[in-house]
Amino acid sequence: MPAADGGMPYPDDRGSLFCEPMIETYAEFWDFYVAEHSKPATRWLHFIGTTLGITLLVYFIATGRWYYFPLFFVVAYAFAWFAHFVVEKNRPATFKYPFWSLISDLKMIGLMLTGRMSAEADRVLRSRA
Numbered sequence: 001m002p003a004a005d006g007g008m009p010y011p012d013d014r015g016s017l018f019c020e021p022m023i024e025t026y027a028e029f030w031d032f033y034v035a036e037h038s039k040p041a042t043r044w045l046h047f048i049g050t051t052l053g054i055t056l057l058v059y060f061i062a063t064g065r066w067y068y069f070p071l072f073f074v075v076a077y078a079f080a081w082f083a084h085f086v087v088e089k090n091r092p093a094t095f096k097y098p099f100w101s102l103i104s105d106l107k108m109i110g111l112m113l114t115g116r117m118s119a120e121a122d123r124v125l126r127s128r129a
Contacts (some may be wrong), residue, residue, distance in 0.1 A: 026100060029093075033104040034124040036090055042083040043121075047112055049079025050105050080105070 023029045037043050053076030060068045077094070084092045094101045111117035 023097065023100075026103075029097060029100045030104060030107070031124050031127070033093060033101070033108075034121055035128055036084070036088065036093060037108065038121060038125055039087055040118070042088045043108060043112060043117060045079045045083035045087065046105055047109055049076045049083075050109060052076070052079070 023032060037046065053072040056075055057069055057072040060066055060071070080094070081092055084090055092101070093104075108117060111120055
């Protein structure tokens, strides 16, 4: 059954069908992203997966083994998806917003490295309460 906007509905975590409106701005997406990464363990698993993945990517390119670059995605997404499905118990935003998700992973890592991510998570979660 098509959604009212002509798109196709997709199942939520309970298997029912629903129509979720698309997020239109990055500022709105960022708050959604932070809320979906509310638990510190989720953020740390993203941090580990993304930094390991980037390290592998740089290594493969530097050593001329560029054809192994898909392993970057396997490593990065394995940690992130484990965090979402097991720790956070939600669905990764990567499926619906791949570019904004990547940008937000990098932004989150930057905020973690500068010690500001916990405060950002608190800000977003308070605004949604």
